[in-house]
Amino acid sequence: MLIKILGSGCKKCVALAQNAETAANAASIEARIEKITDIVDIARYGIMSTPGLVIDDKVVSSGKVLSVAQITEHLRTIKPEPGANNLG
Amino acid sequence: MGEIFVWLNDQLLRMQWLSDLVTLLVRDGLGLDTASRIGGSVHFFVYDVIKIFILLSVLIFSISYVQSYFPPERTRRILGKRQGLTANVLAALLGTITPFCSCSSIPLFIGFTSAGLPLAVTFSFLISSPLVDLASVILLASIFSWSIALAYVAIGLVLAVLGGTLIGYLKMDNQVESFVFQSPLSDYDNDGIISRRERLSYAREQLTEIVHRVWIYILIGVGIGAAIHNWVPENLIAAWLGQDKWWSVLVATLAGIPMYADIFGTLPIAEALVQKNVGLGTALAFMMAVTALSLPAMIMLKRVVKMPLLCVFVGIVSAGIILIGLIFNSTTHWFN
Numbered sequence: 131m132l133i134k135i136l137g138s139g140c141k142k143c144v145a146l147a148q149n150a151e152t153a154a155n156a157a158s159i160e161a162r163i164e165k166i167t168d169i170v171d172i173a174r175y176g177i178m179s180t181p182g183l184v185i186d187d188k189v190v191s192s193g194k195v196l197s198v199a200q201i202t203e204h205l206r207t208i209k210p211e212p213g214a215n216n217l218g
Numbered sequence: 219m220g221e222i223f224v225w226l227n228d229q230l231l232r233m234q235w236l237s238d239l240v241t242l243l244v245r246d247g248l249g250l251d252t253a254s255r256i257g258g259s260v261h262f263f264v265y266d267v268i269k270i271f272i273l274l275s276v277l278i279f280s281i282s283y284v285q286s287y288f289p290p291e292r293t294r295r296i297l298g299k300r301q302g303l304t305a306n307v308l309a310a311l312l313g314t315i316t317p318f319c320s321c322s323s324i325p326l327f328i329g330f331t332s333a334g335l336p337l338a339v340t341f342s343f344l345i346s347s348p349l350v351d352l353a354s355v356i357l358l359a360s361i362f363s364w365s366i367a368l369a370y371v372a373i374g375l376v377l378a379v380l381g382g383t384l385i386g387y388l389k390m391d392n393q394v395e396s397f398v399f400q401s402p403l404s405d406y407d408n409d410g411i412i413s414r415r416e417r418l419s420y421a422r423e424q425l426t427e428i429v430h431r432v433w434i435y436i437l438i439g440v441g442i443g444a445a446i447h448n449w450v451p452e453n454l455i456a457a458w459l460g461q462d463k464w465w466s467v468l469v470a471t472l473a474g475i476p477m478y479a480d481i482f483g484t485l486p487i488a489e490a491l492v493q494k495n496v497g498l499g500t501a502l503a504f505m506m507a508v509t510a511l512s513l514p515a516m517i518m519l520k521r522v523v524k525m526p527l528l529c530v531f532v533g534i535v536s537a538g539i540i541l542i543g544l545i546f547n548s549t550t551h552w553f554n
Binding site (some may be wrong): 141169172175177179194195 | 288397403420423
């Protein structure tokens with residue numbers, strides 16, 4: 131799983147990155163966390179406020195620092211826990 | 219009825235009770251005479267810091283709650299449906315209530331432009347956003363008066379609309395870096411804040427985040443204000459910024475442009491300057507220059523906009539600020 135943090139390095143981006151790392155570790159998900167700081171690259175995702183959270187190339191949030199719980203929720207939706215009832 | 223309003227204004231905004239309390243503290247607790255330099259400085263510092271933090275907390279929280287209804291994506295949608303002057307005016311108005319951190323100015327610019335919003339509209343937004351801010355308007359009312367605060371809003375909005383329109387007339391679209399137009403629009407919908415609980419938690423986050431960001435500017439600003447208030451000799455200030463000097467507004471604006479401080483930090487400085495007989499327009503021009511333009515913001519903008527357009531933008535905003543300063547200076551008698 132590839133998690134990208136979009137932002138030019140202000141405190142919010144750092145906080146989001148930390149929360150994302152904590153969430154991934156707590157959920158035992160193997161995730162690589164990348165920080166995208168170049169404006170041109172950030173623009174490619176089309177978000178309008180930083181920081182942005184991108185999981186597996188899909189924009190999940192922008193403009194806010196999600197809590198560890200909120201990020202975990204997103205991670206679980208994208209990659210359900212093993213043993214979850216996976217019909218279809 | 220008028221008396222009730224005056225009383226409310228005095229107690230809630232000017233916090234007369236707080237000033238009296240601090241006077242007691244300084245006089246009886248520390249044994250200093252508030253008329254003396256040290257006593258006066260301490261009083262100014264303690265009273266202003268506490269007042270600003272209380273107002274800041276209440277204002278940021280309630281205004282962020284309102285702002286949760288206007289994420290940039292929604293603003294872009296609203297603006298996309300209008301044209302011409304209406305769009306400009308709307309952009310200027312929305313600029314005042316859209317949550318805006320200067321680190322978002324670039325993504326926002328790109329987001330608006332790639333969606334097809336005309337440069338004029340985007341710039342009206344970019345000018346009004348840092349300049350007119352609901353919270354700072356109320357702080358202005360608390361430090362000066364409501365009529366001054368409302369006049370500031372009105373003129374700030376006019377500056378934003380005119381500035382944006384002027385930039386539009388100059389047809390400088392070719393001055394925008396091409397990658398801006400090629401940026402995709404995210405299909406992510408930031409209208410996702412729905413429940414009241416989420417709005418409250420958003421308001422709380424904004425409050426924490428903003429206080430973290432600006433507390434140092436407030437302390438520095440109040441510190442400078444206290445120094446001006448009690449320590450900097452009046453003739454020194456008068457020499458540069460005195461009411462009779464035709465260059466005072468110019469000096470104030472030029473000094474403010476490269477600096478960046480949060481608007482909450484500049485208010486105590488403006489307050490102290492006015493008490494030292496600096497013209498109201500001069501003080502306001504300083505405030506506007508510090509918040510609307512700054513070296514960091516210009517450096518960031520340079521990445522999406524070419525030098526000629528950047529110069530036009532800075533030029534128009536500076537000229538507008540100077541003009542506003544001059545207007546306020548010559549009409550001060552209306553506000554007294």
